[in-house]
Amino acid sequence: MATAEALDHVVRLVRDTFPRLQAAADRLHRHIGVTPAMRAVLEELLDGGPQTVPAIARSRSVSRQHIQSLADALAEAGLVHARPNPAHRRSPLLALSSRGRAVVAALRGAESPVLAELAAGFSADDIAATARTLSGLCAALDARRAAARRS
Amino acid sequence: MATAEALDHVVRLVRDTFPRLQAAADRLHRHIGVTPAMRAVLEELLDGGPQTVPAIARSRSVSRQHIQSLADALAEAGLVHARPNPAHRRSPLLALSSRGRAVVAALRGAESPVLAELAAGFSADDIAATARTLSGLCAALDARRAAARRS
DNA sequence: CCTGGTTTGACATATCCATTGTCAATTTGC
DNA sequence: GCAAATTGACAATGGATATGTCAAACCAGG
Numbered sequence: 394m395a396t397a398e399a400l401d402h403v404v405r406l407v408r409d410t411f412p413r414l415q416a417a418a419d420r421l422h423r424h425i426g427v428t429p430a431m432r433a434v435l436e437e438l439l440d441g442g443p444q445t446v447p448a449i450a451r452s453r454s455v456s457r458q459h460i461q462s463l464a465d466a467l468a469e470a471g472l473v474h475a476r477p478n479p480a481h482r483r484s485p486l487l488a489l490s491s492r493g494r495a496v497v498a499a500l501r502g503a504e505s506p507v508l509a510e511l512a513a514g515f516s517a518d519d520i521a522a523t524a525r526t527l528s529g530l531c532a533a534l535d536a537r538r539a540a541a542r543r544s
Numbered sequence: 545m546a547t548a549e550a551l552d553h554v555v556r557l558v559r560d561t562f563p564r565l566q567a568a569a570d571r572l573h574r575h576i577g578v579t580p581a582m583r584a585v586l587e588e589l590l591d592g593g594p595q596t597v598p599a600i601a602r603s604r605s606v607s608r609q610h611i612q613s614l615a616d617a618l619a620e621a622g623l624v625h626a627r628p629n630p631a632h633r634r635s636p637l638l639a640l641s642s643r644g645r646a647v648v649a650a651l652r653g654a655e656s657p658v659l660a661e662l663a664a665g666f667s668a669d670d671i672a673a674t675a676r677t678l679s680g681l682c683a684a685l686d687a688r689r690a691a692a693r694r695s
Numbered sequence: 696c697c698t699g700g701t702t703t704g705a706c707a708t709a710t711c712c713a714t715t716g717t718c719a720a721t722t723t724g725c
Numbered sequence: 726g727c728a729a730a731t732t733g734a735c736a737a738t739g740g741a742t743a744t745g746t747c748a749a750a751c752c753a754g755g
Contacts (some may be wrong), residue, residue, distance in 0.1 A: 394631070395671040397659040404565055404659070405669055406678035411562040413685040414673070432599070436647075459742055461685040483750050484734060491714085491724070499643055508548040509553070509637060510682050515677055520546040521719065522673035526666055527557035533662050540697055581712060598732065605755085610713050612733070634721055635732055702751070710743080722731065724748100 403526065421503055426470065435472060435489065435497050439539050443488035445489060451484060454535065472496055554677065572654055576647060577621065585614050586623060586640065586648050594639035596629060618640065623647055 415429060420511075422429055437449050446464050450457040464487055467473045472493035475485035489497070549561075564592055566580060588600050597615050601608040615638055623644035626636035633683045640648070 395663040395666040395668045397656055397663050399668065399675070400659050400663040400666065401655075403674050403678065406675060406682065407558055407561050407565060408580075409604075409680050410558050410682050410685075413641065413682055415553045416605075416689065417685055425630060428740065429559075445703085455741090456743060457703075458705090458744085465705095465739095480553050481703080481751070483692070503550075507547055507688075508551050511546050512546040512551040512595045514684055515546040515551065515681055517546045519673040520550045522670040523677040524550070524557060526670045526674040527554065527561050527562070528566065529665055530662070531560050531564055533665055534561075534568055537658075538564070538567065566742095579711065581721070596732085604711090607714060608713085608732075609734090614712095632732080696736105696755100698753100698755090700752085703749080705749105707746085707749085709742080710741100712739105712741085714738080716738105717736085718734090720732080720734105720745105722729100723728090724729080 407527075414462055417507075418504070421500065425499060426430045426465075427467075427472070427496060427500075430459075431463050432497070432500060434460065434467060435493055438473065438487060438489045439494070439497055443476065443486040445481065445486055445529075447484065454538075467493070489533075518538070545691075553683075558678075568658075569655070572651065574662055576648060576650060578618075578623070582614050582623075583608075583648070583651060585611065585618060586644055589624065589638060589640045590645070594627065595635040596632065596635045601640070604690075618644070641659065651678055658669055 394432055418429055422432060427435070434449060435451060437455075438444065441452065446461050447457045449464075450460040453460070464473065468487075469473065473487045474490050476488050478484055478486045494514065569580055573583060578586070584604065586601060588603060589595065592603065594605075598608045600615075601611040604611070615624065619626065619638075622636045623641055625641050627639050629635055629637045648692050
């Protein structure tokens with residue numbers, strides 16, 4: 394079992410790492426004309442198929458209003474389109490357009506050599522342990538948050 | 545050596561984890577009256593001793609203007625004070641006030657039981673591997689950024 | 696059916712993090 | 726000393742995200 398101090402260290406590292414990742418990805422996104430948040434929506438649609446705005450918001454634990462504004466921007470840019478939702482007249486399903494698919498592919502393609510270069514510096518075991526830790530941490534934080542919300 | 549795919553997974557987890565950590569910390573900070581970014585400055589001063597605004601900005605790789613505005617707010621709140629800098633007349637050293645020290649202590653004290661609870665869910669080895677990975681990742685990203693800036 | 700609670704879209708407002716740019720004062724390295 | 730880098734002060738901007746409100750649509754229980 395880990396100590397609180399060690400976990401604290403990890404928490405701080407996550408906070409340090411995040412803005413660096415954002416900065417590294419930023420030029421790329423700007424160049425292609427999407428923001429990182431928009432990209433996250435595109436990837437959600439790619440991985441999870443067509444979904445409604447509230448469904449995406451729930452899956453990312455953010456407000457539906459925020460996703461709505463991203464979705465509006467993506468629709469205006471022609472990267473997603475709304476298709477009628479048989480299950481709900483007012484809430485259309487968002488689906489990637491072919492341009493949207495191309496944008497995700499372009500982003501991933503541009504990143505993959507960088508990731509490969511960075512990956513060379515790490516052992517597969519450490520990376521696997523990191524993934525375990527972070528996904529566990531996400532789950533634990535979600536559970537706490539749900540508990541807090543109920544009370 | 546790790547694969548690009550595995551590292552990509554970790555990158556996405558960092559992006560998922562970060563806002564959850566922010567949200568978890570937020571109520572606490574709001575309650576005490578500092579923002580997470582202000583807290584980071586306070587901790588930098590606690591760990592690194594009195595420093596100038598540009599020094600803090602460099603250590604966190606953010607713009608000095610941003611740190612300046614946080615420092616101004618902290619000074620107004622009485623959590624830090626400027627003391628004359630023997631090495632630079634225009635650029636004072638920021639130091640924690642006793643109230644600032646108390647605020648950091650209060651934040652840490654409030655967090656530590658939560659951290660301990662969360663830490664129980666992880667093995668010490670995984671946490672150590674995670675810390676290694678993230679600090680390596682930060683260093684690699686800093687190096688890339690420095691290289692990009694020079695060119 | 697119909698009525699009440701829940702979900703949704705649309706719109707407005709606010710907060711925080713962080714950047715970039717500019718100017719004048721200062722410091723520093725040659 | 727003088728040119729180049731550093732610094733503080735101010736301004737503008739942008740992005741991620743949260744809340745709050747209202748009206749339309751949906752769903753489930755009588």
